[in-house]
Amino acid sequence: MTDDPLSQLPLFATDQQLAVAVVGKARASMWVKTVIPQLEKKGFPRIDPLHDGRPVPLVRRFYDGYFGITAGFNVAAPDGKEDLSIWKRSKRARK
Template sequence: MTDPLSKLPMFATDREIAIAIVGKERAAMFVKAVIPQFERKGFPKIDPLHDGRPVPLVRKFYDGYFGITAGFNVAVPDGEENLGAWKPKRESRNKRKPQLGLDGRSQKALLYMVAHPDARTHGAIPDAGMTTMNRLAEKGAVVAGKKDRDGDTEWKVTDIGVEEAKRIGFWHHGKSL
């Protein structure tokens, strides 16, 4: 089969190129709809001196379009959408996301406790009451210990709590603890 582009002059009009590629019946649609899309993807521009597109570059574009040439960066037809390709990235991101479902007050208390290990009672932790401490304990972020001399429960951050504090710090503040 003869290559229809080989019958064209070195510089051809859009209509000539369209007829060679899709035939006379569909040429007008090709010029109007397809060529503008292809131009955004590397289709050769009209050379103002020659008032046409360089046919050898049009051929090269199509070779790349059909995958005939390797390493020539041109448009390729859109393939099937593969939304699963994003899944590993999403899973990786979700591993860094806080996991315990703590509210803002509980997160703040946990971060404070990790940063200030000497703050062991709810009175020593800003904005933390017994409800906040019990919520942290329910999630496994802290454990209740003995009572201090004032009768307040001393709390200790667990390994789960330390890991959650790291995730919170990175997730909300972009930094590790």
């Protein structure tokens, strides 16, 4: 079992359920009223009318992208062997 609050939710969750999982019970109502409308402008999953909730896997995917997790770590991978011999010390450093 995992401590991840999103994994404890049903496949389609209400805004209140998502809010509690994301920011906690104390800030949930604020998050529903002010944050969700802002996030929807950035691609936050919409409520599915058939299931009357937001798809939790898409919410997780949204946050992975929001925090840059989906970019992966290859962005910072070295692109080849470094040739340190090309660096020269400045004249000030030699004194």
